[in-house]
Amino acid sequence: MFNDRGFPMPSLLSRYATPFTTGLFLISLISGIALFFHVGTTAFREMHEWLSMVLFLPFVLHVWKNWRPFLAYFKRLPMALSLAICLIAGLVFAWPAITGDTSSASSNPAFAMVNIVAAATPAEVAPLLGKSNADIVTALKEAGFTTVDPSKPLSEIATASGKDTMELMATLTALKAK
Numbered sequence: 506m507f508n509d510r511g512f513p514m515p516s517l518l519s520r521y522a523t524p525f526t527t528g529l530f531l532i533s534l535i536s537g538i539a540l541f542f543h544v545g546t547t548a549f550r551e552m553h554e555w556l557s558m559v560l561f562l563p564f565v566l567h568v569w570k571n572w573r574p575f576l577a578y579f580k581r582l583p584m585a586l587s588l589a590i591c592l593i594a595g596l597v598f599a600w601p602a603i604t605g606d607t608s609s610a611s612s613n614p615a616f617a618m619v620n621i622v623a624a625a626t627p628a629e630v631a632p633l634l635g636k637s638n639a640d641i642v643t644a645l646k647e648a649g650f651t652t653v654d655p656s657k658p659l660s661e662i663a664t665a666s667g668k669d670t671m672e673l674m675a676t677l678t679a680l681k682a683k
Contacts, residue, residue: 522566529560622677623660623670630659634681641680648676 536553539545568575578584596603622630627641634641638655645653645662650673652665663673 518566519570522563522570525563526560526567529556529563533557533560619670619674622674623663624658626658627653627655627662630677634677636680641677644676644680645673648672650676 533553533556536549536556539549540553622633627645628638631638631641636644642653642655650662650666650668653662654665657665659673659677660670663670
């Protein structure tokens with residue numbers, strides 16, 4: 506079997522390109538809606554990310570199979586207009602991260618809170634966890650944070666220890682659970 510440009514395409518790929526594109530798109534759609542409404546986040550996040558990546562292959566096969574009709578879209582205004590609108594919409598959402606402006610109301614409040622906590626010293630965070638400053642310092646040292654200066658912000662402690670701020674947050678979260 507050949508695609509519209511005359512390139513050979515195995516019939517197995519030809520038969521399954523569009524059905525797999527459809528199935529994986531539906532998974533991406535449903536999991537994306539669940540994530541948007543914060544329903545089953547732990548169940549859907551990894552599924553959404555990985556299967557959306559897998560969607561790439563059947564999408565490419567689908568485009569290959571329908572190459573000529575696909576190219577025809579680029580000769581008309583709706584494709585250019587749609588792509589421009591999608592690009593602008595994507596930039597609107599990405600702009601705070603691109604520019605480093607996390608004060609925007611659209612930025613993730615959980616990440617904003619992590620940044621607030623990471624800017625605090627162990628002594629400032631200790632009351633939030635129901636622990637003493639010494640408890641925080643000890644827990645960080647036990648978790649492998651090598652440069653623990655109680656007068657420094659947590660983010661600096663993580664960086665100076667060659668670790669990620671999220672690792673530090675995980676250590677503090679585990680300490681709170683004790």
